[in-house]
Amino acid sequence: MSLSLDLGKEVLGRALDRGADEAVVRLQERVYELIVFDSGVLRSYSVSRAVGLGVEVLVGGFAGYAYTSALSRDGVERAVERALKLARALSASGRGVRLASVEGAKVLYRALYSQNPLDVDPSEKTSLVRDLNRVAMGVEGVVSAVTRLACELDRRVVVSSLGAEALSEVVAVGVSNLSVARFGEVMERVGDQKTFIGGYENVRSFDWSAFVEDISRLATKASQAKTPPPGAYRAVVDNELIGLLLHEAFGHATEGDLVMYRASVLCGRLGERVAGDLVTIVDDGLAEGGYPVAFDDEGVAKRRTVVVESGVLKSYLTNRQASHELGVEASGNARAQDTTFKPIVRQTNFFMLPGDASVEELFEGVSEGVYLRGRSAMGGQVDPAVGTFTFSIGPSYIIRGGEPVELVRGVAVSGNILETLMSVELVARDLLVIPSVFGGCGKDGQMVRVGFGGPHVRVSKIVVGGG
Amino acid sequence: MVDVITLVERGVRKAEALGATEAEVYAVREGSLTVMGSVRGVEGAEGGESVSVYIRVAVGKRLSVQGGLVSGVGDVDTIAESAVKIARASPEDPNWASLPKRLGSTPTFDLVDSVVKSLEPEHFVELVKRALEIPRELDERAFASEASARASVVVKAVGNSHQPPVSCEQTVFDFGVEVKAAEDGFESGFHSYYVAPTLREFRLEKEVEYATRVAVETLRAKRVETGVYQVLLMPRVFSSVLGALLVPAVRADMVQKKRSPLARRLYSQVLSEQLTVVDDGAVPNMPGSTPFDDEGVATKRKVVFDRGVLRTYLYDTYTANIDNRESTGNARRVGASNTYPDATNILVLPGTSSLDSLVRDMSRGIVVHGTIGEWLSNPVSGYLNATVTHGFLVEGGEVKQAVKGVVIAGDAYKLLKEGLAALSKEVEAVVNYIVPAALLSSISVAGE
Secondary structure, eight states: OOOSSHHHHHHHHHHHHHHHHHHEEEEEEEEEEEEETTTTTTEEEEEEEEEEEEEEEEEEEEEEEEESSSSSHHHHHHHHHHHHHHHHHHHSSOOOOOOOOOOOOEEEEEESSOGGGGOOOOOHHHHHHHHHHHHTTTSTTTTEEEEEEEEEEEEEEEETTOOOEEEHHHHHHEEEEEEEEEEEEEEEEEEEEEEEEHHHHHHHHSOHHHHHHHHHHHHHHHTTTTTTOEEEEEEEOOHHHHHHHIIIIIIIGGGGHHHHHHHHTTTTTTTTTOOTTTOEEOTTTTTTSSSOOOBOTTBBOOOOOOEEETTOOOOOOOHHHHHHHHTSSSSSSSSSSTTOOOHHHHHHSEOOOOOOHEEEEEEEOOEEEEEEOOOOOOOOEETTTTTTTEEEEOOOEEEEETTTEEEEOOOEEEEHHHHHHTEEEBBSOEEEEOOOSSSEEEEETEEOOOOOEEEEEEEEEEEEEEO | OOOOHHHHHHHHHHHTTTTEEEEEEEEEEEEEEEEEETTTTTEEEEEEEEEEEEEEEEEEEEEEEEEESSTHHHHHHHHHHHHHHHHHHHOOOTTTOOSOOOOOOOOOOOOOOHHHHHOOHHHHHHHHHHHHHHHHHHOEEEEEEEEEEEEEEEEEEEEESOOOEEEEEEEEEEEEEEEEETTTTEEEEEEEEEEESSSSOOOHHHHHHHHHHHHHHTTBBBOSSEEEEEEEHHHHHHHHIIIIIHHHHBBBHHTTTTTTTTTOTTBBSSOOTOOOEEETTTTTTTOOOSBBBTOOOOOEEEEEEEETTTTOOOOOHHHHHTTTTOOSSSSEESSSSSSEEESSOOOEEOBOOOOHHHHTTTTEEEEEEEEGGGGBBTTTEEEEEEEEEEEEEETTTEEEEEEEEEEEEEEHHHHTTTTTTEEEEEEEEETEEEEEEEEEEEEEEEEE
């Protein structure tokens, strides 16, 4: 059986015939190609393929979900029966769920591309990665480098008893490089990636040599830098880091499942001030530059959701259940890594809208502070119940007299997100939203692609850990 | 469902017929069940079945790995065709020697549980329901915001051109509970978890009580002043620090690629004499245990640090061939990737002091039960960074206040060598680690 709207409708019909009151059927095909050169040697040329089906049913108000990788008649039949069985098993001592009744999306979304990167001659791709790895290794002080090219095709179909008939196809391609430099006994790593949503034509028109050489040079400089004295600083946060910070430290707390479970610091705070006046935050499935999500895995259209407006919490991100329980609009944020997972509430492209300051204005008046950079940030973690966050970030700069003057390495920042957002003093106008074909967001063991972004901002206080 | 050994044999034959000089097939059949509950009750159950096949081929020294979820037996042929085609177009890997020439199985115990294997929902629905009730019974300020139980059964097989397949069956039980506490405008929460192949040692009450106690006792947590403190890392935190910094540094691939601070440190005193660290892939009822690794080499027990002296790195066949050694049975693969060496189960031998006495002897320190971000520490430099989410300030042996939101940082090798004051005699199994608590004599803390 091949992946199509017709197959989805057929399975939906079976689930309803067998006793489901409602059902959502998902089909997915994903191909991921990864070429890795590690310090001059091709370490991996791998292609990963996944095809599967998932079906969620509602029986007498109880929900069950089942999946299979076997798209045979038997495999599909077993999945439908299992979903019904699990729903019925909850009827003895479980709790019924109530879902917002939302008209399903009728969407056909295809990311535009000229040349499918998966069809490009393998030798052309390996040559590119090999050459870039040589460039990265060629910078003095660099002792190892890993260069990767990734190509991805993600095709999803969602059909539901609420009328969803949706298909999306997203093609993405990108290059990443990690360079490790040594200076005396100090080793420091710097990594970065750039991803295009679209075809291989984007790869051919970008100056990758300059990109990887710049990473290696920064690694060399960082290996010679000091770690910052720990303490609380006034900080300028760049437009890459702000996206990561917002996504992890605030975005997760806006996810309606956590709010519903009273596991979010934002529970019960709709209409309250949660950030400074200058802060407006949105989640937009089709944001320019981001990772496109036209509809979610429950078949609900994903539009722009204004989460915070001028510092006031306006809405949460929701699936159909959270929408019903919290009394807010269904925002189309039910997403799953693949069909082996039931969708949960996830962000898409979550970012702060730009302000009207110039980047230079943010540095003016900072006599002593820190310029926190996103490049090579390792990521972060948050405790959404209390709003505590921590991030390991890239090589950054100490600010003195309004200028970023001294490179520092090994920087970690920590704080409480509501305190941090309340302390936003200035917001620049340089909005940037970026996707990644190498990573994404993890939650409950599921990884989904997202877009990060925002403008440069200045905060009055953030805790920096370091040497 | 298809038999995984059949898939392995078919894949190897097909790849060889297409011209592969060596082929290896790793096939996994997995069934799972997850029951989820929240503060509102048990409200979700999901499950299913999947089959994955990964094929690694060599055409001379040209390599490729392909695979993923498969729908039927015929997909194996497609994967093999694609793998051989890509390998032919790839440049040679000068380090390639061969796939493992000897496969085998180490005897293992307590890796299958009949209740877990059944994937029947009733037992797990009741378990999650009870987990949601306990916190409120223990303390009226507490409630479980989320709880889940996951059962899975895995049947896997791996074989290659040199050896017939080895196969095994394992189960995994995974439980988690998030307990929140609220009082007078203060809030806190704590996540407790348990992972093991069987239910034999699982004590629901113990897991939920621990989460409840930490959540309630950290209700009024706040920062402490920036400074240098003694820090007692409780077993869950200590295991996470070892996983973030020490394990990556003893991976042979990291050493060979100059991304480990432990390169050229073999047989030298790297850690305190108090620290003996063992990697053992066959500990009963541990989730890192398995008869063979992900390329079919029998797992082994090896002392990685003997009283602080680095004795070995962890190897798969590829990295072992580079160093002209035997694989240590530590091959791991994540999806369609080449293997890399990684820890199986990490055991840290305990100390002689009781936890109580360690706390009593602290003059000014922080007992750390929970951190976030320790996995973001830098294993290349060995630099630790973690944010304490759940801790207690101890002065003169007495708990003075709960602590959160401070960053602990420092060179992990200094902290675990000169800086290691003591290990507790009590140990705890934390996923694939069995470790004591570790008292560090002085560590930089960024707070107020």
